[in-house]
Amino acid sequence: SLAHYLLAYFEMTDRDWERLGDISKRVNISPLGCGALAGTTFPIDRHYTAELLQFDKVYANSLDGVSDRDFAIEFLAAASLIMVHLSRLSEEMILWSSHEFGFITLKDSCATGSSIMPQKKNPDVPELVRGKAGRVFGHLQALLVVMKGLPLAYNKDLQEDKEALFDTVKTVQGCLEAMTILLREGIAFRGDRLAAAVAEDFSNATDVADYLAAKGVPFREAYNLVGKVVKTCLSGGKLLKDLTLLEWKELHPAFETDIYSAIAPQQVVAARNSYGGTGFEQVKKSLIAARDRIA
Template identity: 80%
Template sequence: MTEKQTWSQRFESALHPAIARFNASISFDIELIEYDITGSQAHAKMLAHTGIISHEEGEALFNGLERVRQEYRQGQFQPGVDAEDVHFAVEKRLTEIVGDVGKKLHTARSRNDQVGTDTRLYLRDQIQQIRQQLRDFQTVLVDIAEKNVETLIPGYTHLQRAQPVSLAHHLLAYFQMAQRDWERLEDVCKRVNISPLGCGALAGTTFPIDRHYTANLLHFDNVYANSLDGVSDRDFAIEFLCAASIIMVHLSRLSEEVILWASEEFRFVTLKDSCATGSSIMPQKKNPDVPELVRGKTGRVFGHLQAMLVIMKGLPLAYNKDLQEDKEGIFDSVNTVKACLEAMTILLQEGLEFRHQRLATAVTEDFANATDVADYLAARGVPFREAYNIVGKVVKTSIAAGKLLKDLQLEEWQQIHPAFAADIYEAITPRQVVAARNSYGGTGFVQVRQALLNARTQLIVK
């Protein structure tokens, strides 16, 4: 049988070994150990500050906890399943170091507010790391975009050729997605950065604690106003998982495009050897493993969000053991998002090369300039819907004749409508088609250059 735990005077025997293993969370919540130590040090300082324990006892607890931290970092402290969770593990080792005063650490708190504090400290730290990774990702997008303002690429709707756009404009769309992700995480952090420490098990404590003191020590912005809510709230975790899922949506969309662009059918990019793999049987293959993995890993983050929602939907107040299930999903989502951001940033920076000649050819081999023909007529007084129908017929007859719009003779244009003149040829060149879309936020080169300046300015904001 396993060793009795700290509540064992209420019980006549210890947990069954299998139940002890089932109940234990030390295998994954060890991830929180340094945050647990930091939170416990603040709690010890508060106990001394309020006179609940002596200053000497508070100092002994603080220094003992720092020793536990160093032992863990040096690999000397590696608690096993008998510890049940990281909180008991730290407290037990602390008591071994400082003696009975270590048993005073848990005065005026519960594991319920303790784990809530640890999780928030962890997530606050991880959010800032992810936000920095988003900045790195955005920087690479801008770097590539600045070199490709006048590089044209087919734009698509319904995965059908629509209108040509600046490649920089296309890449800056992902910059804007990442910018929203960066801002969204900042907003999520407002709800993460609220301290539940001092809420106790569910109802607060009889001791004269100072919750704002510990909140200030731990750099929380505020404290929970309701102790029941403080120990049972996981809205912040749901919000983070939602934000993480949206980040993965954006990375997955870019991944899908890279996969298409690298295919023989598109041939818009070439994958470099540093970010591609081969086939075990087909020697000619070069596979886009990085974007495929990112696309695949997106589902697991979605799954963690769904799991967290299902965990919370039926829980009565206050704390329930179900909430132990929040951590693995949070930890895995953090690790997955960070790994995918790193991989996609490397892929963009080092792993692919745009095939400029192929792109230049691609924007000349379709009818993506048809809207510009309609706009040409509309600018000369023809109602747009009438112009639209005229051009639709022109496209139909051109396809039947095996021609593109640029292949029509001026006489043919003027037979279609007398408003056409020799300048129609310039108006429908891919470069002019793109340059002409100079409305705010459009793909026109003037707008794209301004968007790049704006993006560089946004990157300065920390």
């Protein structure tokens, strides 16, 4: 179902949020008092200053405190994963808005007209977000390359972390805001086209095998038989739903009139009611759980 599809991206972004929270534990460490590399001769209290500045703890090794950029790399890695997820969603929105798919319509608030084709709407937001992903990946790779050969402790090379870090924050924040607007008000799902699409292929072939297995036919036999059924349909220019009951019975006597309801798109979805599946009852539970996690 469409809700199940969208919930997959909710799970991705929920992991992104958890990952950022986990990284914050290693970001909030005070380097104050590490000195240039070896600490200081003055009787300072690093734990006290860290508490005043609301750091969770202090670096236990002054050399590490001066030269560590793991926290920046971790953030860039997490930001890159966020961009992977946004880019995957963008790619699908671009495909779904195309004439060939037509699953969504782009609203004018999130699209521009073509410079040469007056009928065309350009999916600007998802295309730009998809492109920005490479920018963030590049910052991660750049900082990894900077760090890989540096000796302890501070080296001027480390100033390269600033541009990568600040630009990544700005880029990811902008992409998140843009995609939020796109999903909230920039697209309209075409239920008629979505419904038609699931009735035009053989995605319900597995359900034929499941149907036979439920009738006592060994699954291996059922699996091979379904392959023959699909070949029969392809040679005759038919879909599974177009076969007559006589044709079904010629393939196997276990087929009855209930095969038509078993392979109907709504039933195909509803039947996958295992935990985390796309069955409507499971999706309802997942939506409730997702709202609770957001709250």
